[in-house]
Amino acid sequence: MSITVALAGNPNSGKTTLFNRLTGSSQKVGNWPGVTIDRKEGEIKELGATVVDLPGIYSLSPYSPEEIVSRDYLLYDDPDVVVNIVDATNMERNLYLTTQILDMGIPTVIALNMMDEVEKQGSKIDIEELSRILGCKVVGISALKGDGMDELIETLKSVPEKPKPIRLAKASENTIGKISKVLEGDVSEDKLRWFAVKVLEKDELAIERIGDLWNDVTGFIEELEEADDDESDSIVASERYDAIGEIVSKVLVSNKVPGELTVSDKIDKIVTSKWLGLPIFAGVMFVVYYISITTIGGWGTDWVNDVFFAEMVIPGVESYLESIDVAPLLVAFVVDGLLAGVGAVLGFLPQMAVLFLLLVILEDTGYMARIAFIMDRVFRRFGLSGKSFIPLLIGTGCGVPGIMASRTIESERDRKITAMTTTFVPCSAKLPIIALIAGAWFDKSALVALASYFIGILAVLISGIILKKWPSLTGTPSEFIMELPPYRTPGPVAVVKSALEKVWSFVKKAGTFIMLACGIIWFLSAFDWSLTLVDDINDSILANLGNAVTWIFVPLGWGTEWQFTVGTITGLLAKENVIGTFGVLFGYADIAETGEDIWGIISSMVTPVAGFSFLVFNLLCAPCFAAIGAMRRELGSWKATGAAVLYQTMLAYAVSMIIYQIGVLAIYGTFGLWTVISFITVAVMAYILISKDPFGQYRKRATEVAI
């Protein structure tokens, strides 16, 4: 018979790591809370059991959508067994959820995770005694190292007994008994105690569930509150913690001297300090980009472009096709279209691979969780909470899961603003654009990438101020409480595996979608409207189409070159397309053969300021279609999504225009109508940022419509 095993535990207790161990899958894990935002299913082959990984929760009184996912699953989907993962290095807090799970009456096994770290601290946990007190089986494991997996699976082979709930003080137990009597028949026998306790805690969802019976139990609750002179939920929480304190004192022999700082605490004193936190973060990101763009990754990219494609692939394929007498048009399509486009994109693969590797290491050590903590201070000043930074961190990989991660934010206003702004932070698909601009005009300086990263964060902050003033998005930021995980040495296998997955995903996209797009771009750039081959690319269909709209971007400095406009538009399908398009239009294959540099050709077309303006526009404008689709899901309507895309594109246009116009004024002394318009735009933006109610007229209109 197949059984269902639910994995439940606090955020960052290692549920997904255990899930991956048990099922052999490779779900995204991270050393920060909130990585899992929806439940995931897998199979434990040894047991023939379905295992469900639930989002992390601190208690069964949920506040955010992903916490509701966990609670509803445990309540209504009736799993056969719950494996409650408890972080053994922080038992007091983790057992709070355990006491609530035990109330639910579901057969439970406690997986005491991170036992290796407990041992490293010199502490000991009496697992047998803990098992006896909790009335359920307890298995010590290390999900990261794979210790204790066999024992856990062996334990799950026999479905455990239903556990005994942890008893509260006598007065509370009496009240729970009275409430249970009232609820008998209305809720199932198994869940009776759990509902009674939740009703005693005045849990809104439980009160809603019992309907009119609430009136019959309020007297009992008031009686308890009067006797204890406290709110009932505080009474229950306090008694739970008392019980937990007693349990921990019985089972944990700690070697830790009270008040002594751990290594993590000592590091945190420096890296999260008020004054050093941000400069250290900027320094770390500079080093990351320096290694991935300028040095190791850059050398790799040079080799792939100059040797692998220029000397091996492109001449090899071309000469082979010519040797077997393939028609020149087909050779041109394969070499100048498909290979040139995909080659231009894949040329950046070494830089991306190094960047992926370094970011995974930063995530796994626990440093990225500190960044969210540091950024909370900054974000709060701008009306956003540090919770908004977690989606931004995830968005550095891909905007789609980044936008989806915004659902961990309780406040609807914060959630919407975060979903609308997550894609401002450069995702991995935008990295080749950054590397291209850095290589073409700025001698592969890591500062270009660093500037891109911080321009993205700045755009989020500015948008936080602007959008929170919009009538439908006003409100105070969500509270941000985040437990900082201890620093951990990342597992080399897990790090390499995670980075390779990202690399493979990029290669696959280049080999499918980008290649297809490059084929179409080549066709449109090789023929005119009468479908005759053109000698000059400027006579092609694509040049005609590009020239029809390129004037829009003239104030941004690069609208004079239709290739840049075409690259930007094809980038809406996928940001890598910007590079693929450039590869085809600037003759990556020809350049590779002649030993020239694609960067040299591109940089000769527009000034460095225009190049930077092009980069900023592509960083901030409407994201790719996949990300727009994710935004639609999180914002709930096409109208709101359209407004978000319009906002992003308008902001990108304004910022790029200001950068270009004021840049050329400062560097070349060029002054014109667009310089004046740029200054007016700066003034308008400053007014919106400073004014308390810049959209008052819209608010008034909205109120009138409502009346």
Next chain:
Amino acid sequence: MNLATILVGLGVAAFLIAAAYFTIKDFRTGGCASCKNRDKCSKKR
């Protein structure tokens, strides 16, 4: 048109059709990242 051109042309066409198929499939599911059946699916990205 010689045989080599026909064979290479057919090969390239087949490759592009496969690329189009996988691209459309990804777009229709919104990419695996947002798919609820991601864990049950053997073809996940």
